Amino acid sequence: MKKLKATCIAGLFTCGIAMTTPSMATEFEFTGFVEPEFQxxxxxxxxxxxxxxxxxxxxxVTAEAFWxxxxxxxxxxxxxxxxxxxxxxxxxxxxELKYAYVxxxxxFRVGIDKVFWGVTEVAHLVDIINQTDQVESLDxxxxxxxxxxxxxxxxxxxxxxxxxxxxxxxxxFPSMSGRPAFDIPVDETQTMYGSxxxxxxxxxATRYSNTFEDWDVGIAYFQGTGRDPVLMPxxxxxxxxxxxxxxxQIKQASIDVQATKxxxxxxxxxxxxxxxxxxxxxxxxxxxxxxxxxFDSASxxxxxxxxxxxxxxxxxxxxxxxxxVAGLRWTPNDEASTAVLLAxxxxxxxxxxxxxxxxxxxxxxxxxxxxxxxVFENVQRTDPxxxxxxxxxxQLRVARYF
Amino acid sequence: MTRFSIPDANPIVRLTVNLREExxxxxxxxxxxxxxxxxxxxxxxxxxxxVGISTAIxxxxxxxxxxxxxDDPAARGLAIAQETERRDVGFNNTSANMQMILTNxxxxxxxxxxxxxxxxxxxxxxxxxxxxxxxxxxxxxxTALLSYAHILDPDDQWMYLPAVKxxxxxxxxxxxxxxxxxxxxxEDFSSQEVGKYSYNWLRDEACGDxxxxxxxxxxxxxxxxxxxxxAWTDTTDYQPRTIEYYDRKDQLLKTLxxxxxxxxxxxxxxxxxLFMENHQTGKNTRLVWSDFVFQAGLTESDFTTNALKxxx
Numbered sequence: 067m068k069k070l071k072a073t074c075i076a077g078l079f080t081c082g083i084a085m086t087t088p089s090m091a092t093e094f095e096f097t098g099f100v101e102p103e104f105q106x107x108x109x110x111x112x113x114x115x116x117x118x119x120x121x122x123x124x125x126x127v128t129a130e131a132f133w134x135x136x137x138x139x140x141x142x143x144x145x146x147x148x149x150x151x152x153x154x155x156x157x158x159x160x161x162e163l164k165y166a167y168v169x170x171x172x173x174f175r176v177g178i179d180k181v182f183w184g185v186t187e188v189a190h191l192v193d194i195i196n197q198t199d200q201v202e203s204l205d206x207x208x209x210x211x212x213x214x215x216x217x218x219x220x221x222x223x224x225x226x227x228x229x230x231x232x233x234x235x236x237x238x239f240p241s242m243s244g245r246p247a248f249d250i251p252v253d254e255t256q257t258m259y260g261s262x263x264x265x266x267x268x269x270x271a272t273r274y275s276n277t278f279e280d281w282d283v284g285i286a287y288f289q290g291t292g293r294d295p296v297l298m299p300x301x302x303x304x305x306x307x308x309x310x311x312x313x314x315q316i317k318q319a320s321i322d323v324q325a326t327k328x329x330x331x332x333x334x335x336x337x338x339x340x341x342x343x344x345x346x347x348x349x350x351x352x353x354x355x356x357x358x359x360x361f362d363s364a365s366x367x368x369x370x371x372x373x374x375x376x377x378x379x380x381x382x383x384x385x386x387x388x389x390x391v392a393g394l395r396w397t398p399n400d401e402a403s404t405a406v407l408l409a410x411x412x413x414x415x416x417x418x419x420x421x422x423x424x425x426x427x428x429x430x431x432x433x434x435x436x437x438x439x440x441v442f443e444n445v446q447r448t449d450p451x452x453x454x455x456x457x458x459x460x461q462l463r464v465a466r467y468f
Numbered sequence: 469m470t471r472f473s474i475p476d477a478n479p480i481v482r483l484t485v486n487l488r489e490e491x492x493x494x495x496x497x498x499x500x501x502x503x504x505x506x507x508x509x510x511x512x513x514x515x516x517x518x519v520g521i522s523t524a525i526x527x528x529x530x531x532x533x534x535x536x537x538x539d540d541p542a543a544r545g546l547a548i549a550q551e552t553e554r555r556d557v558g559f560n561n562t563s564a565n566m567q568m569i570l571t572n573x574x575x576x577x578x579x580x581x582x583x584x585x586x587x588x589x590x591x592x593x594x595x596x597x598x599x600x601x602x603x604x605x606x607x608x609x610x611t612a613l614l615s616y617a618h619i620l621d622p623d624d625q626w627m628y629l630p631a632v633k634x635x636x637x638x639x640x641x642x643x644x645x646x647x648x649x650x651x652x653x654x655e656d657f658s659s660q661e662v663g664k665y666s667y668n669w670l671r672d673e674a675c676g677d678x679x680x681x682x683x684x685x686x687x688x689x690x691x692x693x694x695x696x697x698x699a700w701t702d703t704t705d706y707q708p709r710t711i712e713y714y715d716r717k718d719q720l721l722k723t724l725x726x727x728x729x730x731x732x733x734x735x736x737x738x739x740x741x742l743f744m745e746n747h748q749t750g751k752n753t754r755l756v757w758s759d760f761v762f763q764a765g766l767t768e769s770d771f772t773t774n775a776l777k778x779x780x
Contacts, residue, residue: 095780097609132780135765139780168778171769182634207632220772275773277624282637328622328641328691358642359693366645401570401578401649403608431578434607467606 091133098127099434101465107245109456115151115243122149126161137168143211147202152244155201161211173218178211181229183273183286185324185333188391188411189350189374192320192335194288195271197235204246204440210235224276231269234291234313246440246457248297253308256300259291260314260342267291267315284322292316292341294384316341329356333372348384350374352391368395370409380415385450388414402427418445434465535681538669545667545683552706553662559736561587561766565759570650573750580604580648585764587771593619595659597771601779602648612779614771615640617659620688628776635773644693651722651744651753653693656713664688665697672703675710679703694721705729707737715748722746732762 105120124147132139143162149155164177181195190206195214202208213233219226236257240247261267269290276283295311302308320337336349352372360367370393380387393409404427411420421443426436438461445455535551536543568580581604587597595617602611610630617623625640643655665685672681680700687694695718700710707729715721726739742755769775 097606099607130780136778136780139778166778173774173778180633182632184634185636209632218774220769220774225772225774277637277773324637326637326639329639331637331639356639356642359645364646366642399646399649401572403605403649428605428607431605465607467609 093132095130096127097468098125099465099467100125101463103461103463105459105461107457107459109458111245112249112456113242113247116245117151117243120149120151120245122147122155138166140165152201152241154239154241155244157201157238159199159210163211171220175214175216178213179216180209180211183284183322184335185282185322186335186350186352186372187354187370187393188372188409189386191348191350192286192322192337194293194318195229195231197237197293199238201238201240201244210238224274227273229271231271231290232266234265234267234269236313237293237295237311246454246459248309248453250299250307250309252297253300253302253310256302256308256310258310258312260312261291280326282324282326286320288316288318290315296342314341329358346376346378348376363398364400365396365398369393370395380450385413386411390414402429413449416446416449418449418451419443420451432467434467436463437461541669542667544669545685546662548669548681548683548701548706549662549665549667549685552701552708555706556736559588559762561585561764563761563764563766564757567756567758568648568650569754571752580650585766585770587766587768593663595619595623595661598659599771599776599779610780612776614773614776615658619661619663622691623658626773626776628779633777635776641691643691651746651751652755655693656724656744670698675700675702678709680709705737707739720747732760736762
């Protein structure tokens with residue numbers, strides 16, 4: 067699309083210049099937010115050093131420049147968090163630093179970028195390009211920037227994406243004093259790789275996607291270093307029990323499908339993966355339905371039901387092996403963009419339950435407040451989630467956008 | 469078929485202030501003389517002939533296309549809508565900026581800024597393609613909405629969420645909820661194709677300085693939020709000037725007043741000020757268009773899910 071924004075806002079005259087001599091106009095944009103966060107943990111932690119109160123602050127800035135009528139652009143998005151108690155959560159990352167060139171139906175990108183694949187709401191199984199920034203959020207939606215060379219083309223018969231991924235990002239884990247955290251700490255100094263190239267292994271991914279009327283379909287293949295580590299028990303230099311991440315070489319084929327039929331959405335995504343000489347399948351799918359303008363109000367009420375499956379059963383790498391998700395989303399469609407999401411995940415094998423409530427709204431023009439509460443109930447000692455059982459929390463974030 | 473922007477809705481006239489700006493100076497004098505002569509003739513007619521006949525004659529004198537007569541109000545209403553559409557054929561593609569000022573019942577205001585790109589689709593039975601990019605409030609900066617409009621089926625819509633870089637196909641069945649918390653529904657300013665309504669001409673009457681055709685139109689889309697709309701379309705340029713929206717209980721819900729019409733490429737009228745008043749809640753939204761660019765060089769490749777991710 068043509069980036070007419072900044073030039074056009076200055077008025078028709080400037081806009082006209084942008085149109086007639088496109089290569090002359092370079093537009094700059096500078097946006098971002100500062101977001102203090104407060105967390106309360108009602109239960110005492112299992113591990114010494116875990117506190118009941120935590121505060122931290124995150125900052126993210128995006129600087130963009132567009133030229134060539136918007137067909138070329140550079141985006142730079144650094145992110146940083148400063149955390150009171152968890153040294154691992156105090157971290158910085160370059161979410162994006164890319165140059166992009168668009169010509170006709172082709173798009174080329176070089177640098178650090180983020181890419182999302184998938185359709186479901188809770189488990190994001192086929193989304194594999196970026197590593198999860200786990201200290202940011204348990205939902206797996208916060209990602210670390212991934213270095214890449216990417217080519218994308220839109221043709222009549224669909225969209226093709228190709229990625230070369232020359233550098234690997236390790237998942238972030240909370241430290242001993244962080245919450246929620248594993249009771250046995252992850253020792254990142256002993257991280258192991260399936261390939262001798264370690265982080266320098268050149269990974270490859272490709273995806274085909276297309277829309278067939280009400281159906282949106284994506285098929286993808288990935289070969290390289292798996293983003294989900296296997297966590298192996300071991301000892302650190304002091305002889306303490308630790309978990310050592312192993313990043314294996316994997317081959318993965320995946321599919322994601324969504325059918326949009328009036329107010330019903332039907333979703334499925336899953337992959338077949340070969341890892342450490344083993345083959346397995348994970349899949350998730352479900353429905354989403356929205357009741358519009360309930361009780362003659364402007365409010366919409368959405369229901370989400372999904373099922374998550376792993377044919378290996380529960381492992382410490384993936385607790386969601388036979389789990390059901392039920393969610394309710396209420397959006398009053400007001401000026402403040404209020405939204406409330408209530409979700410529960412139930413492990414059908416163990417009856418362990420995770421409940422979450424997320425509420426958010428805007429205050430004024432520039433403040434956005436989100437409140438999140440998570441409760442873990444009935445988690446057995448044998449459950450991979452047991453470490454979190456004492457880490458129920460309430461979290462408040464107040465973002466100031468600029 | 470028609471443009472995506474709000475101006476298409478078929479409303480009417482409350483063209484009080486801005487008429488002078490809307491016509492080129494050269495035409496003004498001629499038009500005024502014409503109007504004066506017309507007024508005298510109409511006045512004379514009113515004395516001696518029934519009103520129906522006088523309006524029909526007034527129309528002919530104004531040199532407009534011949535519409536079906538008042539004895540066939542459905543055909544006449546349809547013809548008025550077709551004329552509105554015909555006059556905007558060939559805009560090809562446009563880009564424009566949109567500012568919305570939301571005012572609640574307590575008089576508190578908040579603002580939104582968006583950009584709108586439209587690609588004209590000339591195939592029969594298909595609506596235009598559009599891409600809306602949100603700039604403000606800042607927390608939704610970069611969020612973008614891609615729509616392929618259909619006449620009687622739900623549109624195809626994809627939403628891009630920049631924080632997670634995710635493109636989501638969304639249900640578009642309901643188009644009558646508040647758009648961005650405003651008094652506009654997506655239905656109110658999405659592509660206004662002739663085939664979306666059935667029509668019934670009611671009367672012709674003065675609207676501000678102009679004459680208007682008053683047409684009742686009934687949405688054919690089964691999930692429309694309205695039982696009917698009453699649109700005032702001026703008899704000179706065939707542009708909507710005012711629209712009244714009746715809710716599912718057939719109560720008057722909202723009134724849209726469209727002013728500050730400007731002419732582009734000697735053919736395409738665009739209202740730049742759209743004021744939507746909700747009579748049931750006391751809230752209102754003013755939508756101001758600016759920086760219209762016609763022939764903005766947009767092609768189908770600017771309306772793909774890939775383009776949606778690049779939208780700024």
